Structures are given as C-alpha cells and as structure tokens.
Amino acid sequence: MPTESSANQKKMDQSAPRTAEQLASLLARWADGPGSLHHRLTESLTELIAAGVLRPGELLPPERRMASALAVARGTVVRSYTSLSERGLVDRIQGSGTRVVGTTETVGSIDVTRSDGLYARHGAAIDLRMAMPSMLATTTAAVARVQFDAIDVATLADTEPAGLFMLRERIAHHLTRQGLSTTPWQIMVTSGAQQAIVLAVSGLVQPGDAVLVEAVTWPGLTDAIAQRGGRAHGVELDREGVRPDALEDAIQRLRPAAIGLNPHHQNPTGSRMSAQRRREIAELAAAYRVPIIEDRALAHLAFDGQVATPLADHAPQHLVVDSINKVAWPGLRIGWLRADADVIERLRPVRAMIDLYSPTHSQLAAIEVLRDWEDIVDERVDGLRRAADLAVDTIGEVLPTWRFARPRGGLVLWAELPGGDAAAFCDHAARHGVLIAPGKQFGVDAPYDDDHVRIPFTVPQPALLEGIERLGAAWRSFERSNAPYPAAAVI
Ligand SMILES: Cc1ncc(COP(=O)(O)O)c(C=O)c1O
Known part of the structure; x- marks a missing residue:
C-alpha cells in the first residue's frame, strides 16, 4: 500500500520542472546592483534557495535555456551554477543536470498558463513581449x-x-x-x-x-x-x-x-x-x-x-x-x-x-x-500612431525581408519571417538582448505553423529603436546559422 509520503513523492515526480522562463520571472531584477552578471545571478539564486522558493531536490533549468531566458551568455549561467555547487547549494551531476541539494516530499504541481510567458521578467534585455502603454x-x-x-x-x-x-x-x-x-x-x-x-x-x-x-x-x-x-x-x-x-x-x-x-x-x-x-x-x-x-x-x-x-x-x-x-x-x-x-x-x-x-x-x-x-483617447492614439510609424520605418530599413501590414490601430505589429521557425528565432534573439513573442504563443490549434513574431510599439522610443536594431543583428546571425551548407561542403 503506498504511504502518504510515497504518494507525495510521486506527486513531486509528476510535477513539471520549473521552466527557465518561470525561474527568470522569480529572479525579477537580478541584474541590478554591483558586480559581474554571474556574481549577481549566483547571489539571486542563493537568496531563492535560502528562502525555500527553490526547493530541495528541485532541478534547475538547463544552462542553455536559462541563458536564453535571461538574455545572457551561456557561460554566465555555467559560472553561476558552478559557484552554487562550490557553496554546497546544488549538486551538478553529468547527464542529469543541476539540482538543489536535499529532498522534500511536499511539492505540488506547478500549473502554467499560456499568457504567463508574456509576463516573465528578465534582467538584462530589451523587453518587447508585453504591450503595455505608458502613463499620459x-x-x-x-x-x-x-x-x-x-x-x-x-x-x-x-x-x-x-x-x-x-x-x-x-x-x-x-x-x-x-x-x-x-x-x-x-x-x-x-x-x-x-x-x-x-x-x-x-x-x-x-x-x-x-x-x-x-x-x-x-x-x-x-x-x-x-x-x-x-x-x-x-x-x-x-x-x-x-x-x-x-x-x-x-x-x-x-x-x-x-x-x-x-x-x-x-x-x-x-x-x-x-x-x-x-x-x-x-x-x-x-x-x-x-x-x-x-x-x-x-x-x-x-x-x-x-x-x-x-x-x-x-x-x-x-x-x-x-x-x-x-x-x-x-x-x-x-x-x-x-x-x-x-x-x-x-x-x-x-x-x-x-x-x-x-x-x-x-x-x-x-x-x-x-x-x-475623448482627450485621453486623442493623446494615446497620437502617441501610438507615431510609435507605429517609427516601428514600421525602422523595421523596413533593418529587416527588409520581413513582411507586415502597417497597423491601423492597437499596440502591436505582426511580422511574417521569410523563413525559419519563429520560436527558435525568438530564443536566438534573447541571446542578442531582445525579447519578443513568437506566433505560437498566440496560436490556438496544434500544430501551429510558427512563422510570425509580435512586436509591440509601446516601449519608449530609444528602447524601441535599440530593440529593432538588436532584432536586425539577431536575424542576420540566425539566417547565417540556419543557412543550408554550401554545395561544396556536402559530401
Ligand atoms: C485582446 C486583449 N484583451 C484583453 C486584454 C486584457 O486587458 P486588461 O488589461 O483590461 O485586463 C488584453 C491585454 O493585453 C488584450 O490584448
């Protein structure tokens, strides 16, 4: 007969591991403050472990996914996980990942809603995922x-x-x-x-x-x-x-x-x-x-x-x-x-x-x-119209192969990529310091042909321009890394 604790253990085993995006959200403003990024990350993760938010036995997200979610280099996460291991806070086992030390039998499941992905916080990137208009x-x-x-x-x-x-x-x-x-x-x-x-x-x-x-x-x-x-x-x-x-x-x-x-x-x-x-x-x-x-x-x-x-x-x-x-x-x-x-x-x-x-x-x-x-609508629409024009012109210059219709209103621009998988591109863009939502975040029926990204134009102008520049750099390197091998290289 299963004991209560073995039932709880089973519950824990069945619960989905915390995703990199969820952990990034918990870390909130981890990159603020003095010291190198890997030091800041180690300190913030240490706080979460000490507070019991990251529980004994919990598997931390893989380094590459964590790096993408935080918009930092993979090396930053590797150094941070290593420091946690040196502090005796995590076990790093080749092939099975990085776990918080100890075990617990009282962990419930973590339900994830689809919209949650738009709100997960990240420290060091320009965030073009949320469409949040400013105060007027x-x-x-x-x-x-x-x-x-x-x-x-x-x-x-x-x-x-x-x-x-x-x-x-x-x-x-x-x-x-x-x-x-x-x-x-x-x-x-x-x-x-x-x-x-x-x-x-x-x-x-x-x-x-x-x-x-x-x-x-x-x-x-x-x-x-x-x-x-x-x-x-x-x-x-x-x-x-x-x-x-x-x-x-x-x-x-x-x-x-x-x-x-x-x-x-x-x-x-x-x-x-x-x-x-x-x-x-x-x-x-x-x-x-x-x-x-x-x-x-x-x-x-x-x-x-x-x-x-x-x-x-x-x-x-x-x-x-x-x-x-x-x-x-x-x-x-x-x-x-x-x-x-x-x-x-x-x-x-x-x-x-x-x-x-x-x-x-x-x-x-x-x-x-x-x-x-009426006055409030006028002020809002005026600002959004100008922001949309700026986004349209800048994307047109920086990403000439992307296709999109000029917005007639609203908060976002919906752009079709000329090729490649949008979710893979968004992961790639995160490593270039800019976060955007792929089409599949909004797709209802599976399988979804993920070839669009959503770009809100609600962030302040300098962040919008810099964000689009970073998208341009990310796209150029994404295209290079996805380019088919030149014929001479195929044996
Ligand atoms: C289409 C749509 N409906 C509803 C909402 C939620 O609106 P509210 O902030 O008023 O809850 C949003 C938020 O972005 C939205 O885009």
Missing part, C-alpha cells in the same frame, strides 16, 4: 481629480461586487454614446477586460464545451476557456477578422457554446472588421443562437479615429468586454462586462468569490477618466 498627461490630470467624498469612504457603504453604481451609470452612458443603448444594471465593473473575459466564459461555458476563437488570439482568452474545462477551436481570419464561411462551417461542425472575438486591432494580427463584416458575423452567430463575447479592449486605439459600434448593436444576445486600461493606463485595472441584467446578476457571486470588488480608488479614477475620454 491627460490621464494624470483626470486621476488627480479623484473625489473621495463622492462616496461614503468611511464605511464603504456604496461598495458592491458589480461596481460603484455611479461608475456603472457612467459606463452605461459611455456605451450608449458608442451606439449601444445600455442601462447600469447591464454592467459589471471588473478588474480589467481580462476579468470580464473570465466571468463571461464562466457564465457561458461548461466543461467539455467547444468555444470558437480567432485562429491566433490573446492567450488570456484561451487560458480562461481551458481553465473552465472548455475546448478552444481556432477559426481562420484575414485582414478583416474571422471569415464568415469558416465561422459558419465551424459552428455547424462543433456546435460551440460561445464565440470569443477580438475584432478591433486584433491581438496579435492587427486585423480589424469592416462594418459589413461585423454585421455579417453578428447576425450569423445570432442565427445559430451562439453568443459572441466581443473583446473591445483595443477598439478605441484606431489611428484613423474610426471606432466601430459593438456587435450587440446587431444582435442583443452578444456580450461586450472592455476596459480603460489600454487607453488611459494599464495600472488602473478597471474594465467591464456588458450583458443582460439577469446574466450580470448571476455572475455577481462568482465575481465576489474572485476578489469581492475592484479597488475603490481605481473605480473613482475611472469615473474621471470616462469624463475626459
């Missing part, structure tokens, strides 16, 4: 006006899982002005569009259900579907978003419980639905009685100022997910879900279970942001 002067001015006496802050009597009523009113007004008549009872304030996605998925999807999404999409959506036990299926898309014929075919074959779309400046492809395509998709899904979760987090970032009305304008059963984070500032973490009032009522306890309610200060700030919405 207009947002700062709006947030500075926050009135704490607008509500009863002493007792928080106005607090409620669906959000402060005055914010729900303001959001309803905001949507009504965009062409979708909305009441405050149809709104749940959330901590960002991501939480609204999670709530919408939990309201519509049961374990085993199929959910249709764009063939490459925001991994926060597919993570939410997987976490609910659903199965995401990719639908082919073109420059105007999902193709109606492909969507209809998938609905008939898979009988999905829901469709999750990001139709505006789609992350990562940048595609944007025309008015005609929007109507076609909204009516098609409604005809089959399949609700669409429309993610509008990037809808307002239109370089030509054209912000489409929500799909629910054509068919009221569709849901809307949106936030102020990409326009005003990601640190505010305020978004919303718009659905039928009874759906919102059903989701109230689910939301309360996750985090009770959104931070009151951020909700008050969101009211001010929505008051100044």
Whole structure:
C-alpha cells in the first residue's frame, strides 16, 4: 500500500520542472546592483534557495535555456551554477543536470498558463513581449481629480461586487454614446477586460464545451476557456477578422457554446472588421443562437479615429468586454462586462468569490477618466500612431525581408519571417538582448505553423529603436546559422 509520503513523492515526480522562463520571472531584477552578471545571478539564486522558493531536490533549468531566458551568455549561467555547487547549494551531476541539494516530499504541481510567458521578467534585455502603454498627461490630470467624498469612504457603504453604481451609470452612458443603448444594471465593473473575459466564459461555458476563437488570439482568452474545462477551436481570419464561411462551417461542425472575438486591432494580427463584416458575423452567430463575447479592449486605439459600434448593436444576445486600461493606463485595472441584467446578476457571486470588488480608488479614477475620454483617447492614439510609424520605418530599413501590414490601430505589429521557425528565432534573439513573442504563443490549434513574431510599439522610443536594431543583428546571425551548407561542403 503506498504511504502518504510515497504518494507525495510521486506527486513531486509528476510535477513539471520549473521552466527557465518561470525561474527568470522569480529572479525579477537580478541584474541590478554591483558586480559581474554571474556574481549577481549566483547571489539571486542563493537568496531563492535560502528562502525555500527553490526547493530541495528541485532541478534547475538547463544552462542553455536559462541563458536564453535571461538574455545572457551561456557561460554566465555555467559560472553561476558552478559557484552554487562550490557553496554546497546544488549538486551538478553529468547527464542529469543541476539540482538543489536535499529532498522534500511536499511539492505540488506547478500549473502554467499560456499568457504567463508574456509576463516573465528578465534582467538584462530589451523587453518587447508585453504591450503595455505608458502613463499620459491627460490621464494624470483626470486621476488627480479623484473625489473621495463622492462616496461614503468611511464605511464603504456604496461598495458592491458589480461596481460603484455611479461608475456603472457612467459606463452605461459611455456605451450608449458608442451606439449601444445600455442601462447600469447591464454592467459589471471588473478588474480589467481580462476579468470580464473570465466571468463571461464562466457564465457561458461548461466543461467539455467547444468555444470558437480567432485562429491566433490573446492567450488570456484561451487560458480562461481551458481553465473552465472548455475546448478552444481556432477559426481562420484575414485582414478583416474571422471569415464568415469558416465561422459558419465551424459552428455547424462543433456546435460551440460561445464565440470569443477580438475584432478591433486584433491581438496579435492587427486585423480589424469592416462594418459589413461585423454585421455579417453578428447576425450569423445570432442565427445559430451562439453568443459572441466581443473583446473591445483595443477598439478605441484606431489611428484613423474610426471606432466601430459593438456587435450587440446587431444582435442583443452578444456580450461586450472592455476596459480603460489600454487607453488611459494599464495600472488602473478597471474594465467591464456588458450583458443582460439577469446574466450580470448571476455572475455577481462568482465575481465576489474572485476578489469581492475592484479597488475603490481605481473605480473613482475611472469615473474621471470616462469624463475626459475623448482627450485621453486623442493623446494615446497620437502617441501610438507615431510609435507605429517609427516601428514600421525602422523595421523596413533593418529587416527588409520581413513582411507586415502597417497597423491601423492597437499596440502591436505582426511580422511574417521569410523563413525559419519563429520560436527558435525568438530564443536566438534573447541571446542578442531582445525579447519578443513568437506566433505560437498566440496560436490556438496544434500544430501551429510558427512563422510570425509580435512586436509591440509601446516601449519608449530609444528602447524601441535599440530593440529593432538588436532584432536586425539577431536575424542576420540566425539566417547565417540556419543557412543550408554550401554545395561544396556536402559530401
Ligand atoms: C485582446 C486583449 N484583451 C484583453 C486584454 C486584457 O486587458 P486588461 O488589461 O483590461 O485586463 C488584453 C491585454 O493585453 C488584450 O490584448
């Protein structure tokens, strides 16, 4: 009969080893401070071992992968692992890797979500993986006006899982002005569009259900579907978003419980639905009685100022997910879900279970942001348009063989490589001190033909220019290392 400790041991053996990216994330700002890089790395790893974060018996990632994740030379990691071994903190055994000394029987499994890879921290590289817009002067001015006496802050009597009523009113007004008549009872304030996605998925999807999404999409959506036990299926898309014929075919074959779309400046492809395509998709899904979760987090970032009305304008059963984070500032973490009032009522306890309610200060700030919405959008779009132009021109010069469409809005550029595997290139680029996400990070169905990379243009200008220069150097050496052998060398 297995003892409890042997069962625990089995659990530990079954748990996936920590990946290099996960360890890099734990190391956070390891490269800051005095001393050589290998010394800094040794000190930071020593701290993690002493704190019990790296557990006895745990296998450290292979040196090459660790070097790639940290964007340093492999020699830096080799020297650091050797120093840890000299300190008696790890065992280095030829052929079986580097393990923290000792054993433990209480290690659970580490679940990894796909979007996590976009947030892992690295010390010494230019990070072009996250699409995080910066603070704005207009947002700062709006947030500075926050009135704490607008509500009863002493007792928080106005607090409620669906959000402060005055914010729900303001959001309803905001949507009504965009062409979708909305009441405050149809709104749940959330901590960002991501939480609204999670709530919408939990309201519509049961374990085993199929959910249709764009063939490459925001991994926060597919993570939410997987976490609910659903199965995401990719639908082919073109420059105007999902193709109606492909969507209809998938609905008939898979009988999905829901469709999750990001139709505006789609992350990562940048595609944007025309008015005609929007109507076609909204009516098609409604005809089959399949609700669409429309993610509008990037809808307002239109370089030509054209912000489409929500799909629910054509068919009221569709849901809307949106936030102020990409326009005003990601640190505010305020978004919303718009659905039928009874759906919102059903989701109230689910939301309360996750985090009770959104931070009151951020909700008050969101009211001010929505008051100044047009000015804030203008400032954001102006900055992003200029950054996108700079990225387009610089990539065109430095990487003339890469193919991409000029972004019409949003935060990222989606570039097709002329050859080679994008994930392998991104590993290679990390060794040249620049981090970008390969297409497969966003691909839904396996196998995914990984020939694209996503380049956000949200970092400050000097980092953007330097990052693209480094991508150029990385690409030239990647091409050389992947070049077929010259005929004379083939025997
Ligand atoms: C398409 C898309 N939807 C939702 C989100 C999450 O937005 P929020 O920061 O409002 O949670 C993101 C974040 O980048 C995104 O790209």
